[in-house]
Amino acid sequence: MRSDDDMTVDELRELSPVALRRAFAAMAEARVQQMIDDHPAFIGNTDGVPFRVRIAANAHNLRDAVADEVRQGRSDGVRAHSLRVLLTPEHRRERRFITFANTAAGRVIEMAGEFTPTTTTAAVYVPGTGTRLDESVRNHEAAWNLARRTGGPVFLFMDGDLPQDMGHTTLLRALRSYARAETSAVGPIGWFTGTVSGVGGFIRRVLGSMAESAMDPTYAIEMAPRLVEFARQLDQEIAEHCPGTRTTVIGHSYGGSVVGTAEQLGLRADRVVHASSAGAGVLDGGWRNPNPTVERFSMTAPGDLIQYVRWLPANPHGAKPDSMPGVFRMDTGWYDDRSRDELVQGPSGHGEYWNHPDSTAFANLVRVIRGERPTPFVRRVDERPLAVLWQVLRRR
Incomplete structure (x- = not known):
């Protein structure tokens, strides 16, 4: 015999995200908790459910996933370990997930930082090739460093499968x-x-012939619509908790292709950053701007191999953000902006700056999120392919 909760969930599935948010706003807390206990997968991964409710449901889903790994005889496996890490409190509070699905690569949207009545910034960070739940520690730390330095929440967006092979x-x-x-x-x-x-x-x-690698646009096509919808949900949360907060969406490497494709589908954001981006979007046509005053930024380190991929005549990820009209190219500078003793450049310059919060590149990301003017690109080395190759060989 079906319970009242089962019938309620069937009814909720038919609602739009806007109507679903209204329905939860009208529910008693005891009823909400019962829904979380009985249907955590639905509650934790459905657009329109308030973030605080999704976070509670996904804590339930994480515990269930660990229990399932144990039942399957994988208690000491990599995934079981990764899930236990996600359940371990950090920064004196539980880790919070707006989305969680225990797929092969793992799908999550993690919230670093929080909304407060004085919050003025929020950011979404879409990482690139090789990102998966079991190897996302650096992405997680980068999101937390952004949150601490901007004073607003940063959402690590991994709600989709990203390519695992550079190509x-x-x-x-x-x-x-x-x-x-x-x-x-x-x-x-x-x-x-x-x-x-x-x-x-x-x-x-x-x-x-390079399907399932970083040259495959399918991942961006499948992931971008979810990013568009998440941005809508984030706008609803902002309207409830801290009206007027401005949002920044950052795409790194393949994540830049996801963000660019989402913009082609109508992503709403106040600011967009292409960080070492694979391209401006895989679909035909330009960006659709629900926000006509959106500000766009890009940065690519000299000698970052991604820029030579973007020069390919058949690059599936679209145009080069660095040279597109209306996009401000930021400086990547040095790994320590104070000492300026090591330039961000070459193949490692593709993403190593994410691990250096004191770098020029990271500081410019912080400036953009906070609505401050970043430092402009400075050409310090010859970026022509043969010159870059020579520099790389000299350093070996």
Whole structure:
């Protein structure tokens, strides 16, 4: 026999996020708690449910996930360990999750910091390739460092599967496979002349064989709509707790492609940052701006290999944010902005600055979130590919 809670959940599933928020606002606390206890997966992962309720439900979901790992004989496994870490209090309070699903890569939206009546900033941070629940410590620490330095909440957005392969190994395999197939068909000379005369088609064919790597736009296409909806939910929370708070959405690496694609779908934000971004969006057409005064920023370290990927004629992630009209290119500078003894550059400059809160790059992210003017890009080294390669080889 179905319970009242079961029937209530069936009714709630039919409501829009706006109507769902109204329904929860009218519920008695005891009723809300009963819903959390009986249907935590639905309550913790449904847009329209207030964040405080989702957080409570996802604490329940995390405990259930640990218990399931134990039942499956994986008590000492990597995932069980990761889940227990998520349940461990930090910064003198429980960790809080707006979304949690125990999928293969793990899907979460974690809230670092909190809303207060004096909150004026909020940020969403979308990380890049290689991010997964079991290896998200650095992303988590970066979100907390942003929250501490801006005074507002920062949401680590991992509500989707991100590619786990950078693509270079897949690219080499694809090139070898393509070369073998074409050489056997038309011979070495025919392969070479055909490749040179049709370089765009050649690149597209090679990239087309790189599914499930960082060159695959599918992840951005699937993740971007969830980011658009989360931004709507964040706006509702802000309207309730701290009206007037301005939001910043930051996409790093592949996360930049997710953010750019979300903007093509109508993401609402006050500020958008492309940090070492793969591109401005995978869909056809430009950004749709629900906020006509949105401010956009980008930054890419000199010698960051991502900029050479963006130069590919068939780059699936779209245009280069650094050079797009209306986008302010920020400086990445030094790892310690005070001593200025090590420049953020080269392959490590793609993301290492996230681990250095005193770096120029991190400080500029903080400035953007706080509504302050970041420092502009300064060209300190030759960014042409051969010059960068020479610099990399010299440092080895």
